[in-house]
Amino acid sequence: VRAIGLQRFPAGIPETDDFVLLDLPSPPLNAGGVRIALKFLSLDPYLRGVISGRHLGHAIALGDVIPGGGVGVVVESDHADWRVGDWVQAETGWRDEAVLPADRLRRLPASVPPSTALGVLGMPGLTAFVGVQDILRPAPAQTIVVSAALGPVGGTVAQLCKRAGARVVGIAGGATKCRLAVERLGYDACIDYRDDHFVAELQRACPERIDGYFDNVGGRVLDVVLGHLNLHARVALCGLIDQYNRAERPPGPNLGPVIAARATLTGLVVYDHFDRLPHMLDALLPLVAERQIDYLEDISHGLTSTPQAFVRLMRGDNIGKALVAL
Amino acid sequence: VRAIGLQRFPAGIPETDDFVLLDLPSPPLNAGGVRIALKFLSLDPYLRGVISGRHLGHAIALGDVIPGGGVGVVVESDHADWRVGDWVQAETGWRDEAVLPADRLRRLPASVPPSTALGVLGMPGLTAFVGVQDILRPAPAQTIVVSAALGPVGGTVAQLCKRAGARVVGIAGGATKCRLAVERLGYDACIDYRDDHFVAELQRACPERIDGYFDNVGGRVLDVVLGHLNLHARVALCGLIDQYNRAERPPGPNLGPVIAARATLTGLVVYDHFDRLPHMLDALLPLVAERQIDYLEDISHGLTSTPQAFVRLMRGDNIGKALVAL
Numbered sequence: 053v054r055a056i057g058l059q060r061f062p063a064g065i066p067e068t069d070d071f072v073l074l075d076l077p078s079p080p081l082n083a084g085g086v087r088i089a090l091k092f093l094s095l096d097p098y099l100r101g102v103i104s105g106r107h108l109g110h111a112i113a114l115g116d117v118i119p120g121g122g123v124g125v126v127v128e129s130d131h132a133d134w135r136v137g138d139w140v141q142a143e144t145g146w147r148d149e150a151v152l153p154a155d156r157l158r159r160l161p162a163s164v165p166p167s168t169a170l171g172v173l174g175m176p177g178l179t180a181f182v183g184v185q186d187i188l189r190p191a192p193a194q195t196i197v198v199s200a201a202l203g204p205v206g207g208t209v210a211q212l213c214k215r216a217g218a219r220v221v222g223i224a225g226g227a228t229k230c231r232l233a234v235e236r237l238g239y240d241a242c243i244d245y246r247d248d249h250f251v252a253e254l255q256r257a258c259p260e261r262i263d264g265y266f267d268n269v270g271g272r273v274l275d276v277v278l279g280h281l282n283l284h285a286r287v288a289l290c291g292l293i294d295q296y297n298r299a300e301r302p303p304g305p306n307l308g309p310v311i312a313a314r315a316t317l318t319g320l321v322v323y324d325h326f327d328r329l330p331h332m333l334d335a336l337l338p339l340v341a342e343r344q345i346d347y348l349e350d351i352s353h354g355l356t357s358t359p360q361a362f363v364r365l366m367r368g369d370n371i372g373k374a375l376v377a378l
Numbered sequence: 379v380r381a382i383g384l385q386r387f388p389a390g391i392p393e394t395d396d397f398v399l400l401d402l403p404s405p406p407l408n409a410g411g412v413r414i415a416l417k418f419l420s421l422d423p424y425l426r427g428v429i430s431g432r433h434l435g436h437a438i439a440l441g442d443v444i445p446g447g448g449v450g451v452v453v454e455s456d457h458a459d460w461r462v463g464d465w466v467q468a469e470t471g472w473r474d475e476a477v478l479p480a481d482r483l484r485r486l487p488a489s490v491p492p493s494t495a496l497g498v499l500g501m502p503g504l505t506a507f508v509g510v511q512d513i514l515r516p517a518p519a520q521t522i523v524v525s526a527a528l529g530p531v532g533g534t535v536a537q538l539c540k541r542a543g544a545r546v547v548g549i550a551g552g553a554t555k556c557r558l559a560v561e562r563l564g565y566d567a568c569i570d571y572r573d574d575h576f577v578a579e580l581q582r583a584c585p586e587r588i589d590g591y592f593d594n595v596g597g598r599v600l601d602v603v604l605g606h607l608n609l610h611a612r613v614a615l616c617g618l619i620d621q622y623n624r625a626e627r628p629p630g631p632n633l634g635p636v637i638a639a640r641a642t643l644t645g646l647v648v649y650d651h652f653d654r655l656p657h658m659l660d661a662l663l664p665l666v667a668e669r670q671i672d673y674l675e676d677i678s679h680g681l682t683s684t685p686q687a688f689v690r691l692m693r694g695d696n697i698g699k700a701l702v703a704l
Contacts, residue, residue: 094701148681148704163663167699170699170701172662172666172671182648182654203699208662211671211672237673275632286644287643290645304630305601309604309607310645314650316613317633320512328507337487337499346533346562346563347498355472358419358444359396362425365423372529373498375418
């Protein structure tokens with residue numbers, strides 16, 4: 053069995069010398085096991101985190117085989133469900149042959165090419181499907197933006213959003229990719245983030261601003277898109293390619309832990325909710341009247357004390373609600 | 379009528395000389411109008427954005443009266459609903475007397491001190507109420523963290539979350555504030571963000587990590603809390619005091635526009651959703667089989683091409699799903 057192992061931990065963008073070709077003994081077929089000759093290996097951006105030990109839960113040591121999905125054909129089977137010649141998908145790692153227990157295998161449909169089990173009909177396609185259903189929830193005539201527009205996640209997100217009636221704008225690197233996004237994947241437009249006029253071009257492609265954004269990259273692209281969101285926009289935070297190859301995290305609020313926690317951040321502006329003031333008063337007024345809900349006040353006296361009281365508020369020197377009594 | 383106007387646009391933290399005392403003619407009482415002698419003026423952090431012209435929609439010019447909420451007593455009325463002596467709340471600005479149309483006035487309940495209409499039972503209380511109901515949704519035994527813990531928003535958020543059975547940890551500046559948060563507002567603990575051991579103390583106060591965070595400040599405090607979120611945590615982005623007094627925005631993804639757009643950012647990790655693979659295949663397999671959903675593949679050949687193919691993926695040089703065919 054030949055395999056690709058980790059030779060050294062990459063610094064920055066990986067180099068081919070970070071990897072090494074391994075020649076491993078062919079494992080015996082244990083009871084209930086299945087031997088697979090691999091036909092396709094999946095390469096995915098999340099592996100960059102794995103080989104630095106930064107991915108959720110996963111981490112590998114020097115000399116280990118690089119993990120990842122594979123598609124192959126059964127060449128030997130000790131399990132009744134699997135026959136020689138069956139196409140399967142499994143987590144195999146970067147190797148040309150794998151022996152796995154039968155319950156770790158997924159059967160491939162015959163109606164599509166087997167490689168799709170690693171892309172549009174595999175983990176990336178599922179990512180897109182869930183992101184569109186749960187987070188983006190596109191509606192007709194809305195504008196949805198997708199970064200890494202040609203990848204198996206972005207490409208599937210875009211086509212699902214198009215089918216929901218949305219206008220879909222891609223973001224990709226380079227003119228060739230942007231042309232293919234429109235011609236092959238049905239994007240209404242695709243903007244080159246490497247272009248000097250990226251921001252202006254994105255604005256031009258999104259004249260009604262942005263209702264949903266599927267983010268695979270983070271960094272400047274995310275920041276620019278956040279600046280063009282419509283009211284109540286939804287953003288799926290799914291990838292941070294921009295920082296996978298950095299040794300140190302970029303400055304500013306780090307959204308990596310937000311992805312890891314599957315957390316939700318929501319902007320709150322009270323102006324939208326004045327119609328709920330009566331409900332709030334129904335709930336809180338009796339509690340405040342009975343001092344079951346307490347409050348602190350920081351009271352300055354006299355109109356001319358107002359500027360100084362505001363300066364204190366800005367310095368955080370007040371304790372509780374800042375008021376001026378006249 | 380005396381009022382406080384804007385003398386010059388503040389640079390950084392405002393100074394008292396940025397403001398000026400104005401002596402304005404007392405306006406006549408128009409038909410249906412009400413004259414109010416103000417008793418309390420509200421000072422709120424959002425005003426820092428207003429006096430720099432950066433707040434949503436609002437902006438003021440040099441010489442203008444600073445806007446803001448006020449509470450006062452009716453001293454003259456041309457409207458049947460309002461009598462001399464009634465307590466009212468309104469948007470009055472920083473002045474000692476105001477004339478307003480009757481439909482801009484809110485009547486105050488007699489059961490609580492009038493000043494509460496600017497705090498716990500006013501706009502800040504409504505902010506807290508909506509944020510807890512719509513975004514934090516605290517459940518018993520969950521850990522909720524609140525920054526600007528003693529303010530009228532934070533203090534109300536905390537007590538509503540306590541009433542829902544959550545454990546509530548505040549973040550404030552200085553030992554005095556932290557003590558008052560626990561003694562007066564019922565926080566289970568309150569951590570001083572100025573303390574050298576802020577991160578360690580926060581971790582100690584949140585041994586089960588953080589299920590909900592009400593953010594009034596942004597900056598480093600937000601970043602630290604994001605690093606300690608539990609799975610499916612909720613974060614209400616409500617204020618950015620940390621950057622209100624900065625001329626230039628800090629580096630990294632800017633969450634100000636996320637607040638302005640009332641947008642929702644949600645972390646997506648596909649590992650949680652493998653049970654939905656059959657649903658995804660039901661939806662997508664026929665479409666892919668009929669090429670109604672298309673995809674792009676970037677195929678390298680041979681196991682030894684894998685490292686180079688991965689390097690290309692990391693450089694963004696691939697077009698479509700990166701695969702190695704064996």
